[in-house]
Amino acid sequence: MSPSSNEANHIFHRRGAECAENRRERRPTSSALLRVLCGSALRTITLKNAKSLHRVATRCVILIVLLASGWSESLLARQDTLYMSVLNSRKHRLGALDNPTVGLFVSTDAGATWKHRGWTGYIRTFYTESGPDGVLWSACGNGVLRSSDNGVKWRITTGWEVTEVLKVKVDPSKPSVVYAATAYGVFRTEDSGETWKERNVGFLKPFVSDVVLDRSTTNRLLAASEDGVYLSANAGKRWQLTGLKGKGVRTILQHPKEKSIFFAGTEEDGFFSSSDGGKSWQQSNKGLKQLTIYTIACDRSDAEVLFVGTHGGGVYRSSDRGKSWRQIIEGLDNLVVHSLLVLPSNPSILFAATLNGGLFKSTDRGEHWSFNSQEEGQVWGLSAR
Amino acid sequence: MKQVTFVLFLILAVCAGAYAQIVNRETYLKEFEKRVAFVTSVYDTLQTPGYYQIAVRYTHNKEIAVADRMFKELLRDPRGDMFWMIPSIGAYLVGKDKMSAETKAVVRNAWKTYAPYRGDTENHWCMYYSALFLAAEQFPNLPGSEWYNGKSSDENRQEAKEYLIHWMKITTTIGQGEFDSPDYFPEYAMPMILLSHFAEDPEMKTRGTMMTDFLFADFAVEHLEGQYIGGYSRIYQPAVYKPLLSPASAFAYLYFGTGEPTNSGWIVLPALSTYRLPEVIYNIAVDRSKTYIHKERKRVRNVIRFGSEKNPPVYKYSYVTKDYGIGSLQGGILQPIQQHTWGVRYLYGRPYTTIFGLHPYWSGWEVGMFFPEEVKTLIADVVASKGTYNNPDKWTGGSPFERTFQHKNTLIVLYDIKPGTTTEHIDGFFPRNLEERIVDPSGWIICKAGDTYVGWYPLQEHEWKEELETPSNSLNDIGRPQLERVKEMGNWRLRSYKLQNGYVIEVRSKDEIGSFDRFKSELRSHVPKATLTPGSVSVRYGTLGGDKMNFAFPEKRTLNGKEIDLSKTRLFDGPFLNAAVGSEKLTITYKTKKLILDFKAVKVIE
DSSP states (O other), X not given: OOOOOHHHHHHHHHXXXXXXXXXXXXXOOHHHHHXXXXXXXXXXXXXXXXXXXXXXXXXXXXXXXXIIIIXXXXXXXTTOOEEEEEEEETTOOTXXXXXXXXXXXXXXXXXXXXXXXXXXXXXXEEEEEXXXXXXXXXXXXXXXXXXXXXTSSOEEOSOTTOOOEEEEEEOTTOTTOEEEEETTEEEEXXXXXXXXXXXXXXXXXXXXXXXXXXTTSTTOEEEEETTEEEEESSTTSSOEEEEOXXXXXXXXXXXXXXXXXXXXXXSSSOEXXXXXXXXXXXXXXXXXXXXXXXXXXXXXXXXXXXXXXXXXXXXXXXSSTTSSOEXXXXXXXXXXXXXXXXXXXXXXXXXXXXXXXXEEEESSTTSSOEEEXXXXXEEEEEEEO | OHHHHHHHHHHHHHHHXXXXXXXXXXXXXXXXXXXXXXXXXXXXXXXXXXXXXXXXXXXXXXXXXXXXXXXXXXXXSOOOTHHHHHHXXXXXXXXXXXXXXXXXXXXXXXXXXXXXXXXXXXXXXXXXXXXXXXXXXXXXXXXXXXXXXXXXXXXXXXXXXXXXXXXXXXXXXXXXXXXXXXXXXXXXXXXXXHHHHHOSSHHHHHHHHHHHHHHHHHHHTTEETTEEOSOBSOOOTTXXXXXXXXXXXXXXXIIIXXXXXXXXXXXXXXXXXXXXXXXXXXXXXXXOSSOEEEEEEEEOOOOOSSOSOSSOEEEEEEEEXXXXXXXXXXXXXXXXXXXXXXXXXXXXXXXXXXXXXXXOOOOHHHHHHHOXXXXXXXXXXXXXXXXXXXXTTOSOOOOTTEXXXXXXTEEEXXXXXXXXXXXXXXXXXXXXXXXXXXXXXXXXXXXXXXXXEEEEEESSXXXXXXXXXXXXXXXXXXXXXXXXXXXXXXXXXXXEOOSEEEEEEEEEEHHHHOOHHHHHHHHHTOOOEEEEETTEEEEEEEOTTSOEXXXXXXXXXXXXXXXXXXXXXOSEXXXXXXXXXXXXXXXXXXXXXXXXXXXXXXXXXX
């Protein structure tokens, strides 16, 4: 793995200061403003203070005006930063001079605009995620990349051994711990990428496309492998097959509220759920016409609602935690959906990342879609902070 | 007595003819310099900006200002990733003492601002890390903020060195991954030659030289007048049926003095380097006075899914004469997309100097073995850059339903194709310019290509298709039109639609068997016996050489009653090259001369 060096340490120590600087620069969002308005109102009503009630009324009027004026969508969404990883583009031609820019794009206005960050060329950027400390991690063909300044400068944190990285997952409780799911298995860093260790003991076939950190138990992980779901109880030191043997598992998601529930999407075998922390799995494909599932997303505001992105069938929605599915593809011109994102601050807004059709957006929980960005782009991964 | 004398005279004459092309070291070096002058000659006058034009101008001390201008212009918008890294650092290294300070600064800045893709396969990594190593040596003691990847000069140099040593180790223990590629030979030779010439680290300089020797030795035993012989990991159309079009042939011209003169850009930087081919390798490359069998073990490119082994073995068998070579891999999917499992190549009839066959297979499963993107979209992704991949008429590619069994100059190829697979036919390539292509009542297809005779016995019914080169198939694999050619001749495609299938190939030269009539007569009395039912495909055959070959698909090979165990194949096994699997040591022998490349000790023993 990449050895530490003075320079690496310099970057590492500098990162904290840069993050703090970034946070200072961030303008207050409108949703923060809403919280101020509503929060103050509630507090003042409790106090039953007449003078305050007048102030509350005034604030409510302002709020109603804001909502009515159609700003609500963007205002509510503005607290989210969205990360779109564009792997490649169908417009790309070997050696062409006008190849489209690919890689990481960032939006802070719910996808109204996107700004490119970092490397512009094709380095196989599969997925990007921001840690709770604001540090960006990109899963790329070139390894795991890290940026501490919102994507302006990057460092490849891995050495030559780590390649074709399909996903990175930052430990939300300890942002210096990051897992990389790669075509060659799982790698882990506990020092913000200064060193990486291979964590593949137990895998029979180490092609891993996704890793999930179980929020209920520290160091408990689930991995989506080409040969089933693997479980580790010790931060990846050892893995054990826990279910779906022989099935190509493409993605795993933990339920946002009930931590014992997990969902898995597979190649050709459809959707599975587990209610015992991934120990046993039940298939649930009612309504699904296409059984290759690349991505699963949930609506944090409604524990019953799930979405899946499929190969060839676009997006499906479930209102009963995956027991049954309904296709929602109106306006979705490309039906190979590789990543889905429900906007955390406004679950009415969904993004569907397609392979070779670019990014689509819905403002009505997936009922209608419209093209958003990256014409003919292979948008591989989406994430939000 | 007179007859014996006459035969001896003939033998001596043949030997003398064969040796005539071998020159002594002094002459070789003089002729090498002439070839260097020729291959670089056009590059110092070309006005189009290019790294080779720049490098030659610096080396020839000609139009330095033009070279500087070109360099700065190209570096305004670098592109090409590792294909940029190698020529750009090469041009820098040959010209750094002549270029202006401003140009130097522009070069340095490019390594700070342009972020190249590292690639996903051995040739990419080899170029990427060789160039990065050399650049890190040239720009030492810089912090990560001065490099595109955020790593310091020391970190980059160290990482590059680690990878390169790792690659050398696996290549000299279990074999090269992208082995024997007529098209990808330069992607290995160029970086190694640059290391050999320019590395400041003595270990890496020695390793660069040794690895270049290793690559050239491997090529030297398996070429015929600049054509790579046998099975390959990767080859593009049209070089697969026009062998001298491949870049490896340009290296053969420069270093072996064989093949056709060329101004190929691939050999410009090597031509400017101080690397010189060891005499023993040169001798092996040009001496075809004795027929020989050469066996090798290589390895499959990294299998990332749908497999239980990361680098399964590849077994290669080659039979080489002065007139032709026939070689084969054992079959199956050994490389994605561009595999060439077997072929006969001969001297007669340029440019179409080959006969070969294949099952033109493709699948998401195949490419999914080697690439991490989604299996269902991978074919379209591959076709975007390798345009013929899903073409049922393609001439490159391996198949899981194909296996071979070769003994000397006899080859059996069997197919047991699963119904419903992407293509349900097999094809054979027969060049139009064969002197004879006789469909004999015995079942043999008997061909004459100068002094080389090829017999092909199809085990199933088949049809012939004449194919003129049309604009659509005159595109090469990456979709670019080929250079316009006048009066391009068509070729013959043998196609058979039977799923349980196969053929037997016999090749002989005039020296080996005498007249073409005799060859025909011999073939007529040697007819294979086959069983061709699903799940049970086998053939029994007594060769023209008197050996009995039994072959049952997929892996049961028996020669004269003895089972063949391919797993015992050594890394190199032949009269010229020898190495045990795992040894990291290659012994190169030519008559009394010996060169040992000991990669464990990083030492060359002469």
